[in-house]
Amino acid sequence: MDSAKLGMWVFLLTEILFFGGLFCAYAIYRAWHPEMFHQAHKALDWRLGGLNTIVLITSSVTMALSIRAFQLNQQKQGIGLLVATWLCAATFMVVKYFEYAHKFHVGQLPGKFYTYTGIEGSNPHIFFSIYFMMTGLHGIHVLVGMGVIAWLIVKARRGRFGPDYYTPVEVTGLYWHLVDMVWIFLFPLFYLIG
Amino acid sequence: MSNESKYSHHAHILPLKLYLLIGGGLIFLTLVTVAVAQVHLGPFNLVVALLIAVLKASLVGLFFMHMFWDNKLYALFFTAGIAFLGLFITITMFDTMRRGDIYQEVGQPIKPDAVTYKTAGQPIKETGHGEGEHKAVEGEK
Numbered sequence: 001m002d003s004a005k006l007g008m009w010v011f012l013l014t015e016i017l018f019f020g021g022l023f024c025a026y027a028i029y030r031a032w033h034p035e036m037f038h039q040a041h042k043a044l045d046w047r048l049g050g051l052n053t054i055v056l057i058t059s060s061v062t063m064a065l066s067i068r069a070f071q072l073n074q075q076k077q078g079i080g081l082l083v084a085t086w087l088c089a090a091t092f093m094v095v096k097y098f099e100y101a102h103k104f105h106v107g108q109l110p111g112k113f114y115t116y117t118g119i120e121g122s123n124p125h126i127f128f129s130i131y132f133m134m135t136g137l138h139g140i141h142v143l144v145g146m147g148v149i150a151w152l153i154v155k156a157r158r159g160r161f162g163p164d165y166y167t168p169v170e171v172t173g174l175y176w177h178l179v180d181m182v183w184i185f186l187f188p189l190f191y192l193i194g
Numbered sequence: 195m196s197n198e199s200k201y202s203h204h205a206h207i208l209p210l211k212l213y214l215l216i217g218g219g220l221i222f223l224t225l226v227t228v229a230v231a232q233v234h235l236g237p238f239n240l241v242v243a244l245l246i247a248v249l250k251a252s253l254v255g256l257f258f259m260h261m262f263w264d265n266k267l268y269a270l271f272f273t274a275g276i277a278f279l280g281l282f283i284t285i286t287m288f289d290t291m292r293r294g295d296i297y298q299e300v301g302q303p304i305k306p307d308a309v310t311y312k313t314a315g316q317p318i319k320e321t322g323h324g325e326g327e328h329k330a331v332e333g334e335k
Contacts, residue, residue, distance in 0.1 A: 006271075009268045009272060010271055012271075012272060016279055017275060020275075028287070046231070053224050058217070061214070061216075061217035061258075068210070178259075180254055181254050184247050184250045185251070188243035192231035193231075
């Protein structure tokens with residue numbers, strides 16, 4: 001039993017409930033306006049969402065492999081894999097930036113800021129409210145993860161991690177995998193409404 | 195499930211192949227979920243999409259997060275979070291989707307003049323359309 005890891009798992013539990021409120025809001029509004037959700041989801045590009053899914057899955061693999069490298073005392077590989085994870089996260093945010101920028105441009109915005117007129121159905125602004133809140137909260141988590149991974153890279157370059165001590169990398173990995181998990185649900189729920 | 199002391203040791207190091215296999219599986223399942231979404235299955239589209247997402251999340255949790263090998267207390271915390279989230283969503287959905295079943299008037303759209311939304315004992319004031327309705331909706335929440 002590792003108290004740092006247990007602490008991180010407790011934090012992840014609160015994260016599940018944190019995102020959970022938004023998932024509940026999603027469930028309510030999709031149940032109330034199924035047709036509008038179907039129409040509004042066409043405004044999202046599933047290719048960009050799918051690309052981001054693959055980018056995040058890749059980053060999860062590199063994160064897990066980085067922990068393995070430090071366990072095996074392969075410092076260089078460990079640092080390289082952390083850098084790869086960071087770059088994947090940055091790619092994710094760049095794709096997200098282009099998606100957001102387009103929506104800001106055409107007025108597909110939350111609540112009263114919604115000015116787009118091309119979507120049929122009742123209250124399409126609700127879809128974008130939930131979309132921006134959920135992907136925005138997720139995006140903030142990706143940014144926080146990038147910050148922590150950057151800090152890990154600095155520490156790893158100073159030779160702090162090895163087979164005897166890699167707890168910071170391990171618990172950051174747990175956090176990062178949870179961020180990946182949340183996106184695994186967000187992708188089909190927003191981009192692939194059948 | 196657990197393979198004796200071999201895997202219960204703190205630093206269980208998994209083979210590289212396993213990580214790559216799981217990563218490949220996750221990308222494959224992403225392609226499957228995209229492909230299935232193109233087929234019209236009615237409400238089953240959502241069911242299939244969620245089942246695939248649960249399967250993917252399970253792969254991430256069991257292998258990348260080492261839940262399969264680690265102390266089961268970690269997995270207990272995690273599943274407790276999921277269980278309470280499930281309870282939260284289920285009970286909310288029973289409420290929001292079944293309000294009209296018992297009392298007909300509860301299933302109706304909210305009326306701005308409804309006595310329910312006024313402070314008890316206060317005379318009911320005339321409310322115009324539009325603005326009053328918004329207030330009533332806000333008052334309910």
